[in-house]
Each structure stands twice: as structure tokens, then as C-alpha cells.
């Protein structure tokens with residue numbers, strides 16, 4: 363599976379989702395490669411911390427790739443890894459466009475406060491364009507960093523919003539704003555590996571994982 367976590371907004375949780383999903387895939391015994399296409403290199407730093415962590419039983423291989431050559435590079439690497447998770451930076455970049463052309467699934471995390479038409483409009487167009495070359499591409503918006511307050515109905519607002527976009531679906535899993543994600547990121551871990559374990563974080567990440575990988 364070639365999975366892209368991307369989007370045009372910064373700070374929505376792309377690297378958080380990419381690293382958690384990659385680590386969970388590795389824990390499941392899969393041969394997974396994380397590709398960091400963001401100059402900030404946060405996914406790469408996460409993988410380095412992971413290599414130094416005693417709490418991480420399986421390493422996640424990570425490479426940084428930039429520029430137009432990404433497409434050919436990913437196609438080549440896809441024959442050597444069972445799964446590829448691409449973390450694309452928060453802007454309309456050549457990397458984001460190249461990744462959309464090779465990915466099977468794209469997940470676009472969006473913070474509830476950022477349910478703005480402009481961002482989704484652009485993503486809808488980018489996915490539409492990429493489908494000309496990659497007809498099997500499917501793209502989902504995933505609500506990320508949502509409030510843990512149960513009275514807030516972000517899912518309903520997002521569903522209404524997405525009805526306008528032909529190329530974007532809404533993921534069923536919702537990722538909420540939880541300290542466990544920030545702590546795990548610093549230590550090169552996924553939320554499953556944190557001690558003490560935040561059960562709610564682990565469950566919602568498992569729900570997303572199951573949706574993405576069909577397990």
C-alpha cells in the first residue's frame with residue numbers, strides 16, 4: 363500500500379498520523395518505509411528518536427526525498443517495501459503533487475477550526491488532477507485534533523462541508539487533541555507504545571489504522 367498523508371495546511375497533524383500509522387504497521391510485522399518529503403524533516407527526526415528509544419521494539423525505516431523525482435523514487439521503493447507512508451509538508455508542493463500521482467490512498471487531516479472551503483477546494487482540485495494519471499487514487503479528509511468535549515459535533519459539520527467536493531470522502535475515524543500524541547512524537551513512539559498508555563488515543567488511532575489498511 364502506498365499511503366499519503368498530505369494537505370495544504372500546516373500543523374494539522376500530518377506527521378503525527380504518518381508516524382503513528384507507520385509505527386503500527388511495523389508493529390504488525392510489515393516491512394514499512396516512511397518517506398519524509400518535508401524540508402522541516404520532522405518525520406525523519408521522529409524516526410531517529412525511535413532508533414534511540416528502548417520502548418520501540420521495531421524500527422521504522424525513514425528516508426527524506428524532495429523534488430520532482432519523488433514519483434519515480436516511490437515507484438521503485440514500492441517494489442522493495444510492503445507499505446510506504448509518505449508525509450508531505452503543509453503546502454501545495456511538487457512533492458505533494460508527485461505523491462498524489464503514485465499514492466493509492468491519501469488522507470488529509472483537517473483541524474475543525476480549519477474547515478475552510480479554500481483549503482479543501484484546492485485539495486479537491488489537486489486530487490482531481492492527479493486522478494488523470496492515477497485513476498485509482500482515493501482521498502479522505504480526516505478530522506484531526508478535534509475537541510475531546512463530547513458536545514462538539516465536528517463530524518456533522520465536516521460531513522456537510524464535504525458534500526460539495528466530488529473527490530474527497532470523510533474518514534470515519536476522528537483523531538482528538540490529546541497530550542499522548544505530543545509525548546509520543548517527542549520519543550519516536552506511536553501512542554500504542556507509550557507508558558502509561560492512553561487507551562482513548564490508542565483506540566482512535568487503531569480505528570484509523572483499520573480503516574486505512576482494511577484490517
Ligand SMILES: Nc1ncnc2c1ncn2[C@@H]1O[C@H](COP(=O)(O)OP(=O)(O)OP(=O)(O)O)[C@@H](O)[C@H]1O
Nearest residue numbers: 372373374375376377378452507538539540543544
Ligand atoms: N491529535 C493531536 N493531539 C495533540 N497534539 C497534536 C495532535 N496532532 C498533532 N499534534 C501536535 O501539533 C503539532 C503539529 O502536529 P504535526 O507536526 O503532526 O502537524 P503537521 O501537519 O505535520 O505540521 P506541518 O504542516 O508543520 O508538517 C505537533 O506539536 C504535534 O505534536
Ligand SMILES: [Mg+2]
Nearest residue numbers: 376377400404
Ligand atoms: Mg509535518
